[in-house]
Amino acid sequence: MSVTDEILIANEAYARNHELKHLSPRPRKKVVIITCMDTRLSIRTMGLDVGDAHILRNAGGIVTDDVIRSLLISHYQLGTEEFVVINHTDCGMLTFTDEEFRAKLERTSGTASVSPTHFHAFKDVEKNVRDQLQKLRSHPWVDKEISLRGFVYDVKTGRLKEILG
Amino acid sequence: MSVTDEILIANEAYARNHELKHLSPRPRKKVVIITCMDTRLSIRTMGLDVGDAHILRNAGGIVTDDVIRSLLISHYQLGTEEFVVINHTDCGMLTFTDEEFRAKLERTSGTASVSPTHFHAFKDVEKNVRDQLQKLRSHPWVDKEISLRGFVYDVKTGRLKEILG
Numbered sequence: 662m663s664v665t666d667e668i669l670i671a672n673e674a675y676a677r678n679h680e681l682k683h684l685s686p687r688p689r690k691k692v693v694i695i696t697c698m699d700t701r702l703s704i705r706t707m708g709l710d711v712g713d714a715h716i717l718r719n720a721g722g723i724v725t726d727d728v729i730r731s732l733l734i735s736h737y738q739l740g741t742e743e744f745v746v747i748n749h750t751d752c753g754m755l756t757f758t759d760e761e762f763r764a765k766l767e768r769t770s771g772t773a774s775v776s777p778t779h780f781h782a783f784k785d786v787e788k789n790v791r792d793q794l795q796k797l798r799s800h801p802w803v804d805k806e807i808s809l810r811g812f813v814y815d816v817k818t819g820r821l822k823e824i825l826g
Numbered sequence: 827m828s829v830t831d832e833i834l835i836a837n838e839a840y841a842r843n844h845e846l847k848h849l850s851p852r853p854r855k856k857v858v859i860i861t862c863m864d865t866r867l868s869i870r871t872m873g874l875d876v877g878d879a880h881i882l883r884n885a886g887g888i889v890t891d892d893v894i895r896s897l898l899i900s901h902y903q904l905g906t907e908e909f910v911v912i913n914h915t916d917c918g919m920l921t922f923t924d925e926e927f928r929a930k931l932e933r934t935s936g937t938a939s940v941s942p943t944h945f946h947a948f949k950d951v952e953k954n955v956r957d958q959l960q961k962l963r964s965h966p967w968v969d970k971e972i973s974l975r976g977f978v979y980d981v982k983t984g985r986l987k988e989i990l991g
Contacts, residue, residue: 668872671872672985675871681866682984686916700850706840708833711868715863719896723892728892734945737927762898769902779895800940821833
């Protein structure tokens with residue numbers, strides 16, 4: 662059986678009680694977490710629960726155009742006031758370069774030159790967090806009243822370390 | 827105190843035990859969930875736990891260039907084999923149009939014509955899921971062996987409904 666089919670069976674069981682039924686679409690704590698898709702990350706490590714925050718996740722926890730899009734909608738349509746960028750140690754994005762990865766895709770697929778054009782691999786996680794904060798700070802559509810802070814989560818210790826932009 | 831400061835205090839408490847310490851960076855169930863940033867969504871409703879899956883989230887659960895980027899990294903660098911797209915009822919993306927939202931940003935900021943150029947608002951959530959599946963299916967870099975399935979999560983009942991592409 663596929664994992665997708667297992668998910669459907671588990672969802673049938675979940676829906677018998679649906680304990681998350683009474684949540685509001687507006688995040689209770691008015692905060693957005695921008696972080697990596699990595700399987701080891703959880704809002705549990707931040708004392709957050711379902712209903713508290715908007716969560717944006719992609720490979721690396723990068724402030725891409727898509728993240729800016731989502732943040733603008735979060736703030737202007739759903740009232741969030743704090744943006745928190747979290748990258749983490751031992752990230753997969755530290756293990757390759759954009760050039761290597763693109764070459765691998767082109768070789769495997771037999772197709773060159775399609776988008777995405779950037780993969781956002783990086784070599785220094787603290788610098789990477791500072792770069793993401795800078796993108797937020799300099800974007801003309803990001804409200805200057807919003808709190809913008811950045812962290813590295815250490816997967817070994819479970820601790821967040823603040824990175825000053 | 828800001829929510830960000832509350833998160834730091836909660837994280838200090840979490841790190842004393844760090845129960846997620848022994849997870850692998852490779853998702854145990856080799857699955858990626860592509861879904862919305864909405865605060866009411868949780869992997870709990872699918873019987874998944876931390877460590878099982880890569881999670882990609884943006885406004886709407888849209889297959890953008892950034893999501894394709896992340897999926898390629900997930901599959902080729904970290905071994906995932908199933909992609910699951912989940913949109914949901916009562917989504918904020920059903921409540922505005924791209925044109926209205928852009929006009930609001932331009933008016934509020936006094937700055938026109940910057941990126942992002944699309945906001946991906948939609949009017950029909952089932953059609954939106956089919957469109958996202960189609961983007962995955964037609965992308966030359968997405969391995970044809972990967973399982974691609976799409977669902978709408980009903981926030982009232984907690985149930986996933988499969989949308990056939």
